[in-house]
Amino acid sequence: MATHYRACHLCEAICGLEITVEDGKVATIRGDKADVLSRGHICPKGVALKDLHEDPDRLRAPVKKVDGAFVEISWDEAFEMVGTRLARIAEAHGRDAIGTYFGNPSVHSLGMLANIGMLVRLIKSKSVFSATSVDQLPHQLMALWMYGHQNYLFVPDIDRTDLIYVFGGNPMASNGSLWTVPDFPGRLAALKARGGRMVVVDPRRTETAKVASAHHFIRPGSDAFVLLAMVNTLIVEGLARPGRLADFADGMEAVAEAVAPFTAERAESASGLGAETIRAMARDLAAAPRAVVYGRMGTSTQAFGTLCQWAIQLLNILTGNLDREGGTMLPHPAIAAGFSPRAAGNFGRWKSRVRGLPEFASNFPVAALAEEIQTPGPGQIRALVTIAGNPVSSTPNGRRLDAAFAELDFMVALDFYVNETTRHADVILPPCSPLERGHYDLAFFPLAVRNVTRWSDPLFEKPESARHDWEIIAGILEAFAKATGVEAPNVLPPEFMIDMGLRGSDYPNLDLETLRAAPHGIDLGPLRPSLPERLLTPDGRIQMAPEGCLADLPRLLAATPEAQGLLLIGRRHVRSNNSWMNNSTRLVKGPIRYRLQMHPSDMEPRQIRDGGAVAVTSRAGEVRIEVEASEDLMPGVVCLPHGWGQATRDGIRLAVANGAGGVSFNDLSDEDLLDDASGNAALNGVPVEVRALP
């Protein structure tokens, strides 16, 4: 029996795992107690890596569609076909006719992350989309506007703070996001043991709310009112004390003027949170020696995501907690490529063809993907490359995308499953199992609560016939370059790039060999302040009042809570991973987790009974699902997880065998419902109606 240590790549917590192998098979998977960051933490998904590796439904060779069915082909044939078909479409219709979509796992796969830029540059199409616009776009936009870099996402220093406000995040289920904080439960327990507090603001009494010092319900989509009222309180009551930040932050007067209309009373009527509670929250924040305001999905994938992220930054700045121990800080990762000025990002340099939505970092909002395929004219998307993504399940109005994908002239998917999205592909190119590749968390060390570095060698050698993600991208680049008569860019093995990166690190004596000899990771010390030196705004100062935020305020002021009707929000469970781990029986077993949760006071007038079937209707569509009564919801709010409903689409075997059912949340979410300031999808706070079915 051999023991192998490696990082789990499934979520942002990047836990260290201890995996034992017997007879060439995974025997056990446990948390690695010696891991310098995760200290033994693991969740059920980490254990399910065995299922992913062994899953007979996972594709092991490229397939092409013949008469509606997928048949295996050789890599040579697959690349040839992809290269020539894409080149032919580009020649006939222009480069923008080729669309690409990058999904979430493309940042969890080193070979992908390191090379997708090259693919975009070679294809030279503006039709690029990604999961960013159903996720953290407002966070990144704010980082760009206020600090000059899209990746300046300040990390809550949970290990040294006294008070954390969590708005719209559920780290007890998600294990943290834009916050690599493995063993969140342990770190929270330590915070409480030293007398600290965590306060949760969420329309649902979540798993995180249940272990918080206090929880407040909030009406979905109304956080900006509350957060800006907290800013207002700090200013009006003379509690704003930015300390040293005042020396290099501009825009205080503009902020004071902008937030003046956002009183606690106005916030109360919009949000349901009491005006006194809101003021007290602001005062507590100002009084705490070290404190953090943190907001996640519930405050970004909603109609005022940008304003929420702005107000959160303002609260941390005005209380002097930005860039301070026990507040929020920017990590110093061993490889800081993601923080380089070249990667600073851009916004609004060009607009999408049909709806005029702004690009961010050369991506259009994915809410515009279906219309870009379905609307004729120059630039219409006719071919699509999806890369580790499942937009039919994960992005707004999945039914419309489903129909749009069926209209494409050509589609290729880099994925190891036939799912809601890839079933439309002409060719699917599956990478080898994640346990067969080396791993380095290029994207997540820059978000971690401590500076650490760690390399994971492959657990198993990949079969000769299998390809790594980076080799698949290299194959496409080569074939497309050949078909368009240009030279193919050189793709390097990711190991090589990491070695180079480590050798060029600000930390001394790092290279791949050093990391290989330290499989539990190397601790590089606690987070430390680094402003103003690292600011990358044009004048090197914090921009507290970005134009784009001020311009969005009238829209917020005009927003009036709808008198009746229900608002739909999402939920994550610790045994789920977006849309793609439901094939693991180990994860799916147990109580059914995909029902619509509804408060009894909303069920009664609609004559809906616990366990009964209902129709849920939004502007975008209708789904039928069972109801689960829940007192954990704020009345007026209904709650459904995303990533389910595989069985409602033809031709997919996934997650059906083990009894997983449910419906897709995004058959209800609306491609017209956006955070207008950024183009991010408003997946939370979707107006719906629910009626009992006989």
Ligand SMILES: Nc1nc2c(c(=O)[nH]1)N[C@H]1C(S)=C(S)[C@@H](COP(=O)(O)OP(=O)(O)OC[C@H]3O[C@@H](n4cnc5c(=O)[nH]c(N)nc54)[C@H](O)[C@@H]3O)O[C@H]1N2
């Ligand atoms: N309603 C609602 N919708 C949501 C959300 C929500 O909270 N509510 N959350 C949003 C968020 S935060 C995100 S990040 C998106 C995710 O959106 P997507 O990234 O589009 O969707 P996933 O479900 O993560 O699908 C990932 C795909 O990548 C494949 N895959 C996994 N690992 C690899 C790999 O190593 N290589 C390759 N080539 N393929 C791989 C999987 O088989 C799967 O098909 O969903 C968003 N959608």
Ligand SMILES: Nc1nc2c(c(=O)[nH]1)N[C@H]1C(S)=C(S)[C@@H](COP(=O)(O)OP(=O)(O)OC[C@H]3O[C@@H](n4cnc5c(=O)[nH]c(N)nc54)[C@H](O)[C@@H]3O)O[C@H]1N2
């Ligand atoms: N187990 C598991 N873990 C995951 C994932 C997964 O699918 N499953 N996905 C991973 C990914 S890609 C991401 S991005 C992260 C996301 O990480 P989180 O953001 O921590 O996860 P969510 O569960 O989406 O939390 C959003 C919270 O916002 C609340 N909410 C909804 N609307 C509003 C609102 O208007 N205001 C406020 N204040 N709250 C609101 C919801 O009730 C929910 O509790 O999780 C990651 N980790």
Ligand code: SF4
């Ligand atoms: S929390 Fe779970 S899924 Fe996330 S990295 Fe750790 S073991 Fe993997």
Ligand SMILES: [Mo]
């Ligand atoms: Mo995400």
